[in-house]
Amino acid sequence: MTVKQELKGNWSEQKIKLKARYPSLTDRDLMYAEGKKEEMLNNLQMVLGKPRPALYAMIEAL
DSSP states (O other), X not given: OOHHHHHXXXXXXXXXXXXXXXXXXXXXXXXXXXXOHHHHXXXXXXXXXXXXXXXXXXXXXX
């Protein structure tokens, strides 16, 4: 499953897992709105300090 599928299909479950793994993440950091995926991923990159490929791998591994 790709990050795009994860964000569309099971994002509410993924948010819970990400917040458990990275307590510094807020609901605002993880807010996914249609058409705002890139903005959300940019915010996650900044908060977590991870490059985009590592961020994708992290989400796909959940």
